[in-house]
Amino acid sequence: MAESKNPAKGVEPVLLSGGNPQIAKGDGDAVVQAYIDAMPGWKGDVGRRLDALIVATVPHVRKAVRWNSPFYGVEGDGWFLSFHCLTKYIKVAFFRGMTFDPIPPVESKQKDVRYLHIFEGEQFDEAQFASWVKQASGLRGDRLF
Numbered sequence: 001m002a003e004s005k006n007p008a009k010g011v012e013p014v015l016l017s018g019g020n021p022q023i024a025k026g027d028g029d030a031v032v033q034a035y036i037d038a039m040p041g042w043k044g045d046v047g048r049r050l051d052a053l054i055v056a057t058v059p060h061v062r063k064a065v066r067w068n069s070p071f072y073g074v075e076g077d078g079w080f081l082s083f084h085c086l087t088k089y090i091k092v093a094f095f096r097g098m099t100f101d102p103i104p105p106v107e108s109k110q111k112d113v114r115y116l117h118i119f120e121g122e123q124f125d126e127a128q129f130a131s132w133v134k135q136a137s138g139l140r141g142d143r144l145f
Contacts, residue, residue: 013038016068020085023065032063032070042120043085050083050092053126057133072133080136092116092129096139100132 013034014022021038023031036047047070054061054072062073073079083092097104097114106115116132118124 015040018085018087019043020068022068025064025066027062027064029063031065035065035068035070039085043090046090046118047083049126050090050129053130054081054133057130058137061137074137077140080139081133088119090118092118094132094136096136097132099139100135102128104132 015038016022019040021035021040023035023038025031032051036044036051038044039047051070058072058074060075062075064071064073064079069082069084071079072081079095081092081094083090092104092115093108094100094104094114094116096112097108098112100114104114104116106117108115116124116129
C-alpha cells in the first residue's frame with residue numbers, strides 16, 4: 001500500500017487499492033478536506049474542484065466521510081452525492097441520478113444511481129456537474145447512515 005503525506009495534519013494516510021485514501025469516518029468539512037488533501041496526484045486537484053463546485057451550488061451542504069469516501073447531503077434530506085478514487089479515475093456517484101435531465105453518463109447496478117467518471121487530463125463539464133448537483137440537492141437523498 002502506498003502512502004501520501006497530509007501536511008495539514010502531519011500524518012500519512014494509507015492509500016488503499018486504486019489510490020483511495022483511508023480516512024477515518026467523521027462528519028463535517030474538516031474530515032472531507034483531510035480526504036481531499038490525501039487524494040494522490042491529479043486526483044487531489046479534481047477533488048478540490050468538485051468540493052468547491054458542490055459548496056458553491058449548495059452553500060449549506062452537509063459533509064461526511066464514510067467507507068473512505070466523502071459524502072454530500074442536505075440536513076434532514078439525506079445524502080445526494082459521493083466520490084471515490086479508483087486507479088485511473090474518480091467515480092462520482094449521484095444517488096438519484098436517473099431522475100436528472102440529462103442523466104449522468106455511467107450506469108449502475110443500483111436502480112436510481114448514475115455515475116460520472118473523471119479521468120486524468122480530462123476536462124469535465126463544470127456547468128453540467130453544477131446542474132446535476134443542484135438537481136440532486138433538491139431531491140430526497142439516501143439515508144445511507
